Amino acid sequence: MQLLGTLPTQPATAVTVQDGAAAIGEKAIAVGAGSALVMGNNTGIIQLLIQQGTQPGATAQQMRSAYLAHLVGQLNHFALSGETGASQIRLSSVYTALLTERAEDVALAQRQMEKAPPLSAVEVMNRESHLVLLGGPGSGKSTFVNIAALAMADELLGEDGLGLGLAWLTAPIPRARDEQEDKDKESPKPQRWDHGALLPVRVVLRDLAAQLPAPGTPITAQVVWNHIARNLRTNKQDAFEQPLLGELQGAGGLVLFDGLDEVPDADTRRVQIQQAVETFVTAFPRCRVVVTSRTYAYQEQQWRLNGFADVKLGDFTRAQIHGFVQAWFGHMVELARMSEAAAQDGAERLTRETDHNPSIGELAMRPLLLTLMAQIQTERGGSLPENREALYDRAVDMLLNQWENLKVHVRDDGTRVVLPSLAEWLKSSRKDIRAQLNRLAFEAHRDQPKLEGTADIPQGQLTLALLNASNDPNVMVRQLEDYLRDRAGLLSSQGVGRYQFPHRSFQEYLAACHLTDADFPDALAELARADLNRWREVTLLAAAKAATGSKSTVWELSTALCCKGRDDSDADRHGALLAGQVLAENVELRNVPERRESHLALMRDWQLKLLRHPKLLAQERALAGCTLAELDDPRPEVTGVDAMQFCFVPAGAFTMGGESWDDHSLPVHPVDLPSAYFMARYPVTTAQWLAFVNDGNTPDDTDSLGVRSNNPALHVTFHDARRFCAWLTRRWRDRLPAGWEVALPSEAEWEKAARGGDRVPVVPQPVGIDAITRVLGQPSGALQPNGNVQRVHPWGDDFDAERANSIEGAIGQTSAVGAFPTGASPYGCEEMAGNVWEWTRSLWSTDLREPTFKYPYELTAKREHLDAPDDVWRVVRGGSWFDSADSLRCACRFRFLPGGRGSFLGFRVVLRRSPV
Known part of the structure; x- marks a missing residue:
């Protein structure tokens, strides 16, 4: 029987795990507990199971195995890598267990004089039969959904799977390196999961929304099931519809709804999406259900689901950062991307940077940005940039490369065609493409109704921006749209003609790049003074970018933001607050030119005033206090003993x-x-x-x-x-x-x-x-x-x-x-x-x-x-x-x-x- 795909020509690398360390070959690389390592390579068997279960006359068990194998094959890839084939980075090999934070758990532990033990996402999913998992973009919500489905499917496949399963999903939370060396600490325990292997069903709510009837039409569980059945037919698994339905209604399963509030026209579709989830839960009472949502949206009462507990994903801890870094570089050895010595060195350098460089450490707390840092260090080599702006610059360049890289397309007849890069397609320069993307990010950021999350960019708006960069009047719009949809990169398709940057911070950085080239600093200062919360991060990134050319531009921006001594409006106060922060982050304040002393004194006076200003919010006053410390707080009663x-x-x-x-x-x-x-x-x-x-x-x-x-x-x-x-x-x-x-x-x-x-x-x-x-x-x-x-x-x-x-x-x-x-x-x-x-x-x-x-x-x-x-x-x-x-x-x-x-x-x- 011919296999769908090619069996590996070499046996899988032997990988063993003991005491939080992974032995790859004869060389041991420390790996945080809870990180994933593929314990064999059953890719060919996975493909065989899919083929067998989609043939006419397949048994119910073969159809079930094909469904599970399809999930394993679909989900065990690393979305940001932009690679295909045997060398593709596997999600299971770099995933690190996620922790949660819930205010009542923290408060209870503190009242009991105990260290607040954060529960993992698995442990909360174990405790709550109906759970909403909250987090910002890039926090790992969708990753967890994919990982949970992958682990359940792999466990149910047994020996035909990848060797992951529940033991991998529930592995102990990683420890930081210094904690691993502490022999007095109790051995970490596996994450608790009491419900065995559940048949997983994954529903991307953005895709479901594209198939909903007109807004206002009531939604039943049948609509959700029709969507699930349609996906089965797409994968040539329509014969498994009834067996799947019977198992979910009888034994139950694990249903994972991803992206509650991330559908296009979310507010318009809100009631329908809520009805979709709630009616499905009622129709399948034996199923455990997890829903993901952005935090800021779910805090609004109208988004909340009846009968669901909610918990927020926490930022990565030092231990999680260490665990991910070690798993990443261990996987680079496994894929023959790096030598063992180079991997050891890379892991050591990135760990040291995240531990001792505050700006890098802050970024590393976000799983998405830590992943990009690991990719940058792996693909570019050398040390990481020391500031956010430089890191984003390299990350943007890397993501643009994913659009630029040549891509091989296999036609229906089996012939292979190499598709051109985006610049070749448009007959344009990379510089012109980047300028249009900067402008697109600025406009998206300016027009975004909410101040959290990443803006949805309509496909037509993106296409028009790239056409403006093109020097080829004959570019076919439909072909360009297909090109963009099929490639992940700086902007990726989110379904239904919508695109997003990978994180709000990239949107802000590209907007900053646009504003440093457009009437800088006056246009930027005017925006920031009028709407501080929208433009704060953009301004700080623009200041850092401008500072790489000349520090004088930072002083000019600070001056443009701040009115001298006035306190007439919110704009004056917000401008002064940001003006001080711009200086504190970008100027060497121990060596200020004499001509700048008067402005520096003005900034101190402003921060003192803002620190106690009745019209500023507590968070803004606290920020003024941070800036004042950097500018050298002049209050003797605070910084001196005798006063x-x-x-x-x-x-x-x-x-x-x-x-x-x-x-x-x-x-x-x-x-x-x-x-x-x-x-x-x-x-x-x-x-x-x-x-x-x-x-x-x-x-x-x-x-x-x-x-x-x-x-x-x-x-x-x-x-x-x-x-x-x-x-x-x-x-x-x-x-x-x-x-x-x-x-x-x-x-x-x-x-x-x-x-x-x-x-x-x-x-x-x-x-x-x-x-x-x-x-x-x-x-x-x-x-x-x-x-x-x-x-x-x-x-x-x-x-x-x-x-x-x-x-x-x-x-x-x-x-x-x-x-x-x-x-x-x-x-x-x-x-x-x-x-x-x-x-x-x-x-x-x-x-x-x-x-x-x-x-x-x-x-x-x-x-x-x-x-x-x-x-x-x-x-x-x-x-x-x-x-x-x-x-x-x-x-x-x-x-x-x-x-x-x-x-x-x-x-x-x-x-x-x-x-x-």
């Missing part, structure tokens, strides 16, 4: 505690603090922490040295914080009132400073260390009754994400102190809610869950014992950027062991009378 500011808290009663059993803050009760004290206005910043370190003090964690200077100090243990206080007490001995010290606050001191006592200042006035004695000697006539002694948050009862850096504000990291002035406490202390948890000197218990030191709060030395053993937990207060509103309550009690540290834990100090 720290403090807020006066008078002696007297306040109301302590809350109404939550979870954090043991019950009961609400009065506490009288007999002495006045001064609470620091801000948490201790990194710049202030570095002053302590640079004075000869060694921190417990060197990660504390790498945080942005005007942000709260992080990775600081309780012991570190105590040593800092002792250091400041010695430093300020002659400036403090007699008998006073610098200390960590007690729980009571912290909560009173956050909530306010029975009496609070009319106008809070933070002061420096030298004013402490003067304030203590003044009468307290400037105080007034506290109108809300049980306020929930420092500013009041209602939570407001604009008043604190929390998970609701989506800043995603700590922010410069001073960015939340409207969240100040009645005494003027800022950021006591959010940004970082803050150490107190108060004890909790040796028991994580049950405190020994309960409420009512008693003023005893035992409760504040500073030298308690390290197995006694200490109370922390305030919540962090990683926490939700409930943790940001004035009364919320949390705890860490004294040696605890992290990117969410800092401290602030108090000036108080030394205990007797």
Whole structure:
């Protein structure tokens, strides 16, 4: 029997996996656990199964095997490679398990004092019978759908498959290289999957939408089934329709709907697409169902599916990046693309770049861009570019090559025809084609209704752009459209006459290229000032591109964006915000020409103003704080130790505690603090922490040295914080009132400073260390009754994400102190809610869950014992950027062991009378 295809002339490379390493031949290349390696080459058998199952008279089992074999053959290819044949990169050989993030899982783990263990996409699919998998373009949604279908089909094929199956799909999550070397860590466990091998059915909703009746026509499950049946007929598998239907209705299966919101005219078709999925689920109750959707669309209530759980794919972790890199270069050896030594070197260099180059590391967190980086390094050699603009330039060039490469077409009679490149087809230069694509990207970006995702570009618009680049008046439009549709590259067909760039970032980069050639910088500055969110990334990429020619162009762009000293409009503020960022990212600020000093000073003034501006959103204020750090934050109270500011808290009663059993803050009760004290206005910043370190003090964690200077100090243990206080007490001995010290606050001191006592200042006035004695000697006539002694948050009862850096504000990291002035406490202390948890000197218990030191709060030395053993937990207060509103309550009690540290834990100090 003649095979459909050619059997390999050489046996498959022997590949074994043990302890997270793949042995290829006699040479071992470290491979992250969870990455895929084809354990044999059954390509010929796959082709044979397809042929046997599509012949007249095929048995039901042969038809089933042909269906599964077709899925395996169709899905096990790497979409971006643009290659065919035996040397084509296999998706199964480079796939790395995907992790998810769900706010409630993170919050639960944190409340239980555990490291939040992200579930993999497989584990969530195991837990939820009806699941919506969310993510942005290039996050791996479609890849996961393909991988799940491939693994299920391969498992059901058994010995006739590729040797992948469920064991491969559920392999342990990869570990980072340094974690693999840690022998004390528990061996990673496989991802959980309890449902066996399910018959997979994959439905691309964009293709289904092309076959729907007119908008407004109700959709039933029959419409979906007709689409599935039509695909079977296309693959000459129409005889399998009834057996497939019977198995899905009887035993069930795994149905994968890809691209809920990515169909053309999605809003018009929305109700039909939802009906298609929901009615299919009702008609096939035994099937498990996964739907993919872009995150931003599914957050809109009208898109949500009844009865479906949802989870978002997370960015790649270091471990996933390492796993992918090792799998990629291992596969390059397997395909004889690279020698073993070259693969080892390439994997080492790319891993090092992603670990130590922040701009490259940020891009590598996106699976699509990491894949492109691996391709660039493999095909071009050498080191990766150091900035985004240069990386996109090389990536765009590589994707254009996929259009340009000669392609062999096999006619129906078996003859082979070499098709011309795109430039040859158009009789045009590559430069002219690129210019038209730049313009096309700019127009698509300008006209895109939504500010997320990649624009749909109508086929006619793309064709017209390329015809404008052509010097051949005889180009046949239909042939050109066929040419484009059949080739993946910088723009790829998305079905139904629509094309997209591979990621929004490419759309933005090409738009930036257009704008650097079109009335730069004025046209770009005008767009960015008018619509910051749409043009921010475009502007930054354009600035980076312009900077490769001359740094003076960056200064010109910054000047065009920023009006001198005005604050008349949103455009002025947004322009100034972006102008500072343009400089921070592209100019060597340690060596600024004298003629630029005045503009640099203007930028600092602007960022200071924007940091606390009431008309800017929290994310924008946080960005101004980041830029201010790069421009050298001029606030001495933030970047210097001796200019720290403090807020006066008078002696007297306040109301302590809350109404939550979870954090043991019950009961609400009065506490009288007999002495006045001064609470620091801000948490201790990194710049202030570095002053302590640079004075000869060694921190417990060197990660504390790498945080942005005007942000709260992080990775600081309780012991570190105590040593800092002792250091400041010695430093300020002659400036403090007699008998006073610098200390960590007690729980009571912290909560009173956050909530306010029975009496609070009319106008809070933070002061420096030298004013402490003067304030203590003044009468307290400037105080007034506290109108809300049980306020929930420092500013009041209602939570407001604009008043604190929390998970609701989506800043995603700590922010410069001073960015939340409207969240100040009645005494003027800022950021006591959010940004970082803050150490107190108060004890909790040796028991994580049950405190020994309960409420009512008693003023005893035992409760504040500073030298308690390290197995006694200490109370922390305030919540962090990683926490939700409930943790940001004035009364919320949390705890860490004294040696605890992290990117969410800092401290602030108090000036108080030394205990007797």
